[in-house]
Amino acid sequence: MHATLRCTIPNILPMSTTDTTGSPDWCRLPKNAFYRVFFKALCMIAVSKPSVEHWEELGQKSEEPKWDKHKKMVINRFQNMNVTAGLVLTTSAVFISTTPPNQTLIPYASHGSYILQVSSFIAALISLMTGTSVLIIYDNCYAHKGILEAFKRSRRRLIFCLILMAFPSLALAVSTLALMPSL
Numbered sequence: 230m231h232a233t234l235r236c237t238i239p240n241i242l243p244m245s246t247t248d249t250t251g252s253p254d255w256c257r258l259p260k261n262a263f264y265r266v267f268f269k270a271l272c273m274i275a276v277s278k279p280s281v282e283h284w285e286e287l288g289q290k291s292e293e294p295k296w297d298k299h300k301k302m303v304i305n306r307f308q309n310m311n312v313t314a315g316l317v318l319t320t321s322a323v324f325i326s327t328t329p330p331n332q333t334l335i336p337y338a339s340h341g342s343y344i345l346q347v348s349s350f351i352a353a354l355i356s357l358m359t360g361t362s363v364l365i366i367y368d369n370c371y372a373h374k375g376i377l378e379a380f381k382r383s384r385r386r387l388i389f390c391l392i393l394m395a396f397p398s399l400a401l402a403v404s405t406l407a408l409m410p411s412l
Contacts, residue, residue, distance in 0.1 A: 255381040256281045268388075275394035276303065281387065284377055300367070307364040310397055311357055317404050318353035321346050324411065337412050345411035352404035360397035367394075 258280060259265050269279045276283075283299070325346045329335040336342070380387040 255384060255387065256285060271388070271391045271395055274398050275391040277306070281380075281391070284380070304364060304368055307360055307367065307397065310401060311360045311364065314353050314356040314360060314397070314401050314404070317401065317408060318350060318357060321350040321353060321404070321408050324408075325350060335412070342411040345407045349404045349408035349411065352400045352407060356397045356400035356404060359393070359400065363394055363397060 259268055272278055272280050286295075324337055325343065329337050332338065337346070380390065
C-alpha cells in the first residue's frame with residue numbers, strides 16, 4: 230500500500246505531521262501521480278476544491294462563520310443536485326412508460342433506447358437516494374467539528390467520505406449521459 234494512503238496516527242508513529250508544503254498528513258496530496266490526479270478529481274467533485282486543506286482551517290473556532298458558509302454551500306449544492314436528479318428520473322420514467330407520438334420523428338421506443346432509458350432511470354434513482362442520504366448525513370454530522378478529527382486519524386475514512394460525497398454527482402452524470410442518446 231502507498232505510504233500516503235496508510236492510516237497515520239500522530240504521536241505514535243515517528244512521522245512528521247506536515248510535509249514540505251506545510252500541509253498536514255491527513256489532507257496531503259498523494260505522491261504518486263495517478264493517485265494525486267484521482268484525489269484532486271475526487272475533491273473537486275465532492276467539495277468543489279482541489280484538496281481538503283480548507284477543512285483544517287474551517288475547523289478552528291475563529292472560523293465559525295466560514296464553516297457555516299461552507300456547510301450552507303455544500304448543502305445547497307446537494308439540494309440542487311437532488312432536484313436535478315428528480316427531474317431526470319421523471320423524464321426517463323415518462324420516456325419508458327409512453328409510446329412516441331410519431332415513431333419516425335422521435336424513435337425512442339426501440340430496444341436500445343429502452344436499455345438506455347432504464348439505465349438512466351436507475352442511475353438517477355441512485356443519485357437521488359445517495360444525494361438525499363449525504364444531505365442528511367452532512368447536515369447532521371458535519372455540524373460537529375469532531376468529524377474532522379475522525380478524518381485526521383484515518384486517510385481511508387477521508388477517501389470513503391469523499392467518494393460518498395461525489396457519488397451523487399457521478400450517478401447524475403451517468404444518468405444524463407444515458408438519457409441523451411436514448412432519444
